[in-house]
Amino acid sequence: MSPRRRVFRLRPPTLKALGIWHRRIGLTAALFIVFLSVTGVLLNHSDTLGLDRRHAQSEGLLDWYGIDVPAPPIAFAADVDWIGQIGEHVYFNGAPVAGRHAALKGAVAVGDYRLALVGDRLLVLDGSGARIETLGPEHGLPAPAEAIGLAEGRPVLRTDRARLRGDADLARWRPTRADPVWSAAATPPAALRAAMIRHYRGQGLSWERVLLDLHSGRLFGRWGPWLMDLAALAFLVLAATGTWIWSRRRNDRK
Amino acid sequence: MRFALPILLIPGWLFAPAAAAAPGVYQPPAAFVREAFGGNAPAPKTLWIDDALAREIGAILGHPPDGRRLRYWRRGARTAWVLDEIGKERPITVGIVVDAGRIERVQVLAFRESRGWEVRHPFFTDQFRAATLTGKHELDRDIDGISGATLSVRALTRLARLALFLDARVNAS
Numbered sequence: 001m002s003p004r005r006r007v008f009r010l011r012p013p014t015l016k017a018l019g020i021w022h023r024r025i026g027l028t029a030a031l032f033i034v035f036l037s038v039t040g041v042l043l044n045h046s047d048t049l050g051l052d053r054r055h056a057q058s059e060g061l062l063d064w065y066g067i068d069v070p071a072p073p074i075a076f077a078a079d080v081d082w083i084g085q086i087g088e089h090v091y092f093n094g095a096p097v098a099g100r101h102a103a104l105k106g107a108v109a110v111g112d113y114r115l116a117l118v119g120d121r122l123l124v125l126d127g128s129g130a131r132i133e134t135l136g137p138e139h140g141l142p143a144p145a146e147a148i149g150l151a152e153g154r155p156v157l158r159t160d161r162a163r164l165r166g167d168a169d170l171a172r173w174r175p176t177r178a179d180p181v182w183s184a185a186a187t188p189p190a191a192l193r194a195a196m197i198r199h200y201r202g203q204g205l206s207w208e209r210v211l212l213d214l215h216s217g218r219l220f221g222r223w224g225p226w227l228m229d230l231a232a233l234a235f236l237v238l239a240a241t242g243t244w245i246w247s248r249r250r251n252d253r254k
Numbered sequence: 255m256r257f258a259l260p261i262l263l264i265p266g267w268l269f270a271p272a273a274a275a276a277p278g279v280y281q282p283p284a285a286f287v288r289e290a291f292g293g294n295a296p297a298p299k300t301l302w303i304d305d306a307l308a309r310e311i312g313a314i315l316g317h318p319p320d321g322r323r324l325r326y327w328r329r330g331a332r333t334a335w336v337l338d339e340i341g342k343e344r345p346i347t348v349g350i351v352v353d354a355g356r357i358e359r360v361q362v363l364a365f366r367e368s369r370g371w372e373v374r375h376p377f378f379t380d381q382f383r384a385a386t387l388t389g390k391h392e393l394d395r396d397i398d399g400i401s402g403a404t405l406s407v408r409a410l411t412r413l414a415r416l417a418l419f420l421d422a423r424v425n426a427s
């Protein structure tokens with residue numbers, strides 16, 4: 001008597017078993033569907049919502065992205081005010097001055113004005129840090145200016161050839177023999193330094209970037225995109241099993 | 255030896271198109287102003303921007319002006335302006351000469367955006383030549399755009415309108 005041979009046959013899953021797996025995968029995938037739908041809709045209207053212009057300020061999120069200042073902030077005292085710089089951003093008492101600026105070389109207070117030498121341009125601010133104007137060589141500013149100082153209440157610029165003192169309108173600069181007090185970098189109060197660093201870091205990460213990384217899964221590290229791929233696979237399985245179950249039930253009813 | 259000069263010129267010829275396409279400073283503003291007045295620029299004049307003027311400038315630019323004082327150059331009915339406007343993220347510096355209420359020249363002096371630098375070319379800037387301002391502070395003509403440079407085109411158009419408006423303002427005062 002020969003032993004009975006057991007034959008394994010691949011049988012199609014029963015409708016009940018398919019239904020159970022469809023439900024299990026569906027419940028797991030529901031979380032991803034909600035997540036991807038919300039982030040997708042927000043990204044579709046990113047421009048209208050201004051997400052590319054708004055920046056994340058969360059310290060934890062900025063740390064997660066590894067956003068840091070390129071170099072320690074530099075700062076110059078102008079009377080009681082502080083004008084500082086990180087990268088291309090200039091700060092007045094810790095608040096950003098609009099625009100991007102070349103290297104800050106010094107700052108002085110002249111009456112109600114605060115003058116900051118940035119590259120070959122002179123940034124003229126009022127006492128609250130609002131920009132009045134930016135002067136360059138085309139306005140008669142000596143170039144290339146290396147340093148700015150103060151002599152007898154007037155600004156003095158030092159070029160590689162001369163010292164030149166500006167008039168009240170900052171329109172004419174004439175050679176001077178005065179011995180100015182040159183603006184020198186100093187350490188700003190800790191609170192202002194922290195405010196500058198906080199703003200700079202915050203400018204580095206738009207909400208649009210965060211949403212894109214959430215949507216693609218990249219925010220969750222190297223396995224994030226694979227997780228999203230898995231979710232996409234689950235959606236495909238749901239579509240297939242759902243169609244299968246529907247067609248089987250439809251046929252059974254007939 | 256007679257082939258030496260053409261050979262020496264080859265690298266410059268090869269790289270010229272790339273250099274022309276790159277963002278950067280195309281002409282220092284001081285040189286533009288000198289050119290605008292035949293090599294002898296007048297001293298700059300000052301225009302203070304009070305609240306009322308700021309509102310009118312804001313209506314043209316679509317945002318408040320960046321400062322409270324503007325410098326410009328004027329000789330007779332001719333004025334020159336060096337103005338900045340952001341295309342998408344970074345300022346475009348543009349020199350504009352207005353003569354007798356009509357634009358004589360628009361020149362992109364510095365372009366810092368990563369896209370849209372085509373607006374620097376004469377085929378685009380020449381469209382502004384002889385343009386005037388309508389009563390609604392619009393240009394008296396349509397300016398053809400450049401695909402891929404829409405924001406830069408808009409920025410230059412706004413600055414052309416602003417220069418004409420400011421020219422009328424300083425000539426009226």
